[in-house]
Structure formats: C-alpha cells, structure tokens
Amino acid sequence: MRKPMKNLLLDYLDRHASLLLLEIAADGTIRGANNYARQLLGDGLKGKRLGDVFLDFREDLDLARLVEERRKPHLINVATAHGLPQTFHFRFYPLENHVVAIGEMNSIEVENLRRELVQVNNELNNLTRRLHKKNAELTRLNELKNDFLGMAAHDLRNPLSAIIGYGEFLLMEAGKLSRPEHAELLKDICSLSRFMLAIINDLLDVTAIEMGKLVLKLRPDDFSALLRKTVKMNRIFAEKKGIALVLEDRLPPEKVCFDAGRVNQVLNNLISNAIKFSGAGTRVTVTAAVDRERLIVSVHDQGPGIPAEEMSQLFVPFPKISVKASEKEKGTGLGLAISQKIIAAHKGRIWAESEKGKGSTFFFSLPLQT
Amino acid sequence: MVAPADPSNPTGGSLVDSIYDVYLKALLAGKRAACLAMVQELIQEEVSLKTIYLDLFQRSLYQVGELWERNRVSVAVEHMATAITENAMGLLHPIIFAAEHCGRKTIVSCAANEFHQIGGKMVADFFELHGWDGYFLGANTPVRDLLGLVQEQNPDLLCLSLTIQANLPNLIRHIETARASFSRLDILVGGQAFRWGGREAAERFPAVAYVESLDRLEEIIRGST
Numbered sequence: 080m081r082k083p084m085k086n087l088l089l090d091y092l093d094r095h096a097s098l099l100l101l102e103i104a105a106d107g108t109i110r111g112a113n114n115y116a117r118q119l120l121g122d123g124l125k126g127k128r129l130g131d132v133f134l135d136f137r138e139d140l141d142l143a144r145l146v147e148e149r150r151k152p153h154l155i156n157v158a159t160a161h162g163l164p165q166t167f168h169f170r171f172y173p174l175e176n177h178v179v180a181i182g183e184m185n186s187i188e189v190e191n192l193r194r195e196l197v198q199v200n201n202e203l204n205n206l207t208r209r210l211h212k213k214n215a216e217l218t219r220l221n222e223l224k225n226d227f228l229g230m231a232a233h234d235l236r237n238p239l240s241a242i243i244g245y246g247e248f249l250l251m252e253a254g255k256l257s258r259p260e261h262a263e264l265l266k267d268i269c270s271l272s273r274f275m276l277a278i279i280n281d282l283l284d285v286t287a288i289e290m291g292k293l294v295l296k297l298r299p300d301d302f303s304a305l306l307r308k309t310v311k312m313n314r315i316f317a318e319k320k321g322i323a324l325v326l327e328d329r330l331p332p333e334k335v336c337f338d339a340g341r342v343n344q345v346l347n348n349l350i351s352n353a354i355k356f357s358g359a360g361t362r363v364t365v366t367a368a369v370d371r372e373r374l375i376v377s378v379h380d381q382g383p384g385i386p387a388e389e390m391s392q393l394f395v396p397f398p399k400i401s402v403k404a405s406e407k408e409k410g411t412g413l414g415l416a417i418s419q420k421i422i423a424a425h426k427g428r429i430w431a432e433s434e435k436g437k438g439s440t441f442f443f444s445l446p447l448q449t
Numbered sequence: 450m451v452a453p454a455d456p457s458n459p460t461g462g463s464l465v466d467s468i469y470d471v472y473l474k475a476l477l478a479g480k481r482a483a484c485l486a487m488v489q490e491l492i493q494e495e496v497s498l499k500t501i502y503l504d505l506f507q508r509s510l511y512q513v514g515e516l517w518e519r520n521r522v523s524v525a526v527e528h529m530a531t532a533i534t535e536n537a538m539g540l541l542h543p544i545i546f547a548a549e550h551c552g553r554k555t556i557v558s559c560a561a562n563e564f565h566q567i568g569g570k571m572v573a574d575f576f577e578l579h580g581w582d583g584y585f586l587g588a589n590t591p592v593r594d595l596l597g598l599v600q601e602q603n604p605d606l607l608c609l610s611l612t613i614q615a616n617l618p619n620l621i622r623h624i625e626t627a628r629a630s631f632s633r634l635d636i637l638v639g640g641q642a643f644r645w646g647g648r649e650a651a652e653r654f655p656a657v658a659y660v661e662s663l664d665r666l667e668e669i670i671r672g673s674t
Contacts, residue, residue, distance in 0.1 A: 193528055197564075200532045201566055201588055208539070208570070208585060211543070
C-alpha cells in the first residue's frame with residue numbers, strides 16, 4: 080500500500096472508525112486511544128489501568144499471552160462513559176514495547192439481542208390481543224347473563240306478587256278455615272313468597288346496576304330527617320328482639336345532596352343486618368357525623384363479629400360468611416353488594432371493621448355536596 | 450399512492466394521506482410515541498380500521514421493506530418499524546373486539562420459521578371486525594400447536610400467512626398436515642411472498658384458496674357471513 084493511502088487509513092482509524100484502539104504500556108496502563116475510544120469511554124483514559132476500563136479484565140491476565148493468542152478474539156465488556164457496559168471483540172497486537180488492543184463491536188451478539196427483543200415484543204403484542212379478546216368475550220357473557228337475569232326476574236315477579244296478594248287475602252279470612260293449622264301454612268306461604276320477592280327485587284337491582292342503569296336522583300335533602308325516619312321504622316323489629324336501637328346524630332343542619340331512596344336502601348340494609356346478627360339485651364348504635372368534606376354514617380352492633388379472613392368477601396354477591404343470624408333470619412345475600420354499588424355511585428365509600436366476639440361496625444361515607 | 454375512499458368516513462383516506470409522510474419519517478426514525486400519537490388521532494377522527502391498516506400500516510411497512518431491500522435503511526430500522534406498527538395495532542383493539550359476533554370462527558397462523566406476523570394479525574383483526582372469532586397464533590407456529598388449536602376450536606376457516614418466499618415449503622407442510630387431519634377444513638393462504646409465485650403449489654390441495662388482498666378477504670368474509 081502506498082504511503083498516502085496508509086496515512087489516509089491511519090487518519091481514518093484514529094478519527095472516524097467505530098473501532099476501539101487502545102495503546103497499552105508494559106505496566107498495563109493506557110498510553111493512548113483513538114477518537115472513538117475517547118468518546119465511548121470518556122476523557123482521561125491516559126494513565127488509567129486496563130482493569131478500570133475492561134470490566135471483566137483480571138489483573139492476573141497475562142498481556143503477553145493475549146498477544147500470543149492474537150488470532151483469537153476475546154469477548155470483553157468495557158465500562159462506557161454513559162455507565163452501560165458494552166461488549167467488544169478484542170485482539171491484542173505487539174507494537175514496539177507496547178501492546179495495541181483493537182476492539183470491534185460484537186455485532187452478532189447485538190443482532191441476536193435485537194432479534195430476541197423483536198420476538199419478545201411480538202409475543203407481548205399477541206398476548207395483549209388475546210387479553211383484549213378474552214375481555215370482550217367476558218363482557219358479552221356478562222351482558223347475556225344480565226339480560227337473562229332481568230327477564231327471569233320480571234317474569235317471576237308478577238306471579239309472586241299475585242301469590243302474596245292471595246295469601247294475605249286468605250289470611251284475613253283465616254277464621255273461616257276448616258283447620259287452624261291451615262292458617263299457619265298460609266303464613267308460611269306469604270312469608271316465603273315475600274322472601275322470594277325480596278331476592279328477585281335484589282337481583283333486578285344488581286342487574287340494573289351492572290348494566291349501568293343505576294341513575295341517582297341527587298337532590299339537596301335533610302339527611303338527619305332520613306336517619307330519624309329509618310331508625311324509627313327499624314326500631315319496631317329491634318324491640319321485638321329485645322335490642323336497643325340508638326341514634327347519635329352529630330350532623331350540622333345544612334342540607335346534603337344525595338338520592339334519598341337509594342341511601343334509605345343502604346341504611347335499612349345495614350341496620351336490619353345489625354339487628355339480625357344481634358341478640359337480646361344488646362345495642363345497635365347508628366352514628367352520623369361530618370369529617371372534613373365527608374358525611375360518615377356508622378352502624379355498630381354487639382353481635383358475634385366477623386372472622387378476619389371473611390371480611391374481604393362482605394361486599395360481594397352471596398358471600399360465604401360463617402356468622403349466622405341470631406334467630407336464623409334469612410337474607411338475600413345481595414344487600415351489601417347493592418349497598419356498595421349505591422355508595423360508589425355517590426362517589427362515597429363503604430367498609431366494615433369487626434372483631435370476633437366484639438361486634439361489627441359498618442361505615443359509609445358520602446361527599447358533602449350542597 | 451392515492452388512498453381509497455373510506456365508506457365509513459369519506460375524509461378518512463385523505464386524513465391518512467395528509468399525515469402519511471410525517472408518519473413514515475417518524476417510523477423510520479424509531480419515534481414510537483409520535484407514531485402512536487398520530488394513530489390515536491386517526492382513531493379519534495373515526496377513520497376506519499381498514500383505512501388505517503391498508504393506507505397507513507401496510508403502505509408504510511411495504512415502503513420500509515423496499516428501503517431495506519435497497520440498503521437505504523438497516524435491518525434495525527426495519528425491526529423497529531415493525532415493532533412500532535405492532536404497538537400501534539394494539540390501539541385499535543377496543544374497536545376490533547367491540548363488533549357483535551356472528552358465531553363463526555377462524556384461526557390465523559404463520560408458517561413455521563415465519564417471523565413476519567403483522568400481515569397475519571391484520572387478517573385475524575379483519576375477521577374480528579366482521580363479527581368472527583379470529584384466533585391469532587403468531588409467528589413461527591409449530592404445526593403441532595396449530596393442529597391442537599384447530600382440534601379445540603373447530604373453526605370454519607384456517608388462514609395461513611406467508612411473507613418470505615423461502616418458507617413456502619413450510620407452508621405446504623402446514624397445509625398437508627392440516628388437510629390430513631381435517632379433510633373438510635377450508636383453508637385460505639396469502640401474504641407478500643406470493644408476489645413471487647407459489648399460489649399453484651398451495652391451491653393444488655382441495656379447498657385451499659389464495660387471497661390476494663385484504664379487500665378480497667373482506668368480500669369473502671361478507672359473502673360467507
């Protein structure tokens with residue numbers, strides 16, 4: 080090769096080539112580097128020990144041996160100025176009393192890494208597609224279920240109402256029955272029918288809520304008045320069981336914006352549950368107060384309490400709770416689930432605290448909107 | 450290339466045309482966020498999925514492919530462009546999977562050793578958009594997995610995608626194996642590789658048809674639903 084060509088090549092290698100060129104002294108320190116090395120590894124290379132630059136270079140590695148093996152490239156990671164290590168194939172050549180290390184980027188490794196990344200990206204996108212598809216299928220199934228529930232509930236409600244009506248009418252004429260035990264049977268028919276109707280109404284409620292048909296009628300109203308009315312109605316059932324039902328109203332007089340019908344449903348559910356799970360001689364306390372920007376209602380009973388491991392199931396439909404009502408009264412299993420949806424629709428929160436043997440307290444909060 | 454009129458949104462094609470050059474530039478530069486933002490804008494403007502797929506994704510990827518073949522861009526750029534397009538297709542999932550289902554099913558797969566999967570995925574998405582269940586198996590699908598899913602799902606159609614001509618023998622093996630196990634299963638084949646032939650090799654099997662474009666695929670889907 081002619082001298083001008085050699086000089087051109089040398090100049091190119093020094094200034095522009097993407098090759099790492101390091102001149103290493105016999106004592107293992109760096110004496111010189113090309114432009115690419117300085118850009119990649121940072122300034123101040125001169126005087127640095129090879130071990131400071133080569134991440135997996137061991138001090139006992141024999142430079143002389145590396146030079147002897149110069150046909151064989153050594154895969155070495157270098158510490159770059161950006162902090163991330165980069166892999167190079169290095170060959171070591173003797174030059175006068177120095178060693179020159181020439182490093183080429185490990186293109187095969189990079190190519191393999193890129194291919195791997197592309198495959199991972201593909202798989203991720205495919206998984207996302209499958210997830211969206213499954214989600215859409217589940218949504219369709221849920222809508223189908225809600226449609227079916229709605230239809231079934233509607234078709235069952237009318238005949239049941241008729242059964243209850245006829246049963247109550249016959250009960251009014253109970254004195255004319257030939258056998259007194261028939262009156263008891265009629266009472267059972269009415270009571271069971273009412274319970275079935277309660278389940279159907281709750282199912283319809285849940286279906287409506289899940290289909291997004293729960294529309295709140297929010298109006299400024301007197302929350303304390305609602306509390307007094309609901310507590311008064313439930314006091315009849317409480318007193319029958321020998322339970323004291325107490326109201327502690329600490330609300331300010333200002334009106335609050337809420338759906339009176341739906342919140343009444345929640346209050347009735349919580350209070351009737353508290354009465355159901357309490358025994359004679361105990362007390363159920365309903366408290367209402369304002370805490371910062373929220374109205375908080377709590378219903379505390381002195382019943383058996385709920386085991387800690389069952390607390391997470393409370394607000395799901397048909398929860399499997401081991402605690403039984405004190406007089407074996409039955410519930411539909413949907414009351415708390417519906418209550419949660421109603422309170423969530425108000426942008427509030429419902430939760431419970433309980434300790435086995437010490438009773439339970441159910442809370443709900445509503446944002447104060449006047 | 451002039452974008453075809455988009456029946457659902459007559460201005461959709463011209464909207465894509467107006468951003469195409471900027472999109473391609475961002476795609477070649479690996480600017481994922483910019484590309485996704487543009488696609489999101491098209492979705493908000495209610496440009497149809499078909500227009501976005503054909504006039505934006507397919508057009509730009511074909512162009513990237515040509516640039517790579519002519520050594521104007523590196524394979525890294527081509528990989529990045531494919532990855533960005535994959536991500537962008539994900540933005541359309543809510544539209545794709547919202548269609549009402551007609552009860553028909555298809556399985557779409559790529560031949561063994563075929564790593565280009567976007568074409569196949571577009572086909573699966575088209576089926577979903579038209580109310581079919583479009584199961585997509587992804588790149589480099591082993592025949593065993595393909596047959597397993599066909600057995601499980603009992604689809605009305607099997608679609609096989611081929612992008613690289615060299616993989617034609619693998620595709621033929623897929624057809625042979627599928628035909629041996631499921632003699633009555635209708636099979637569609639398609640993909641860029643067929644530009645250089647291979648159609649006859651596939652169509653010599655009974656009930657196997659070559660589909661040359663997504664437009665033609667749409668006609669078939671509409672005809673059979």
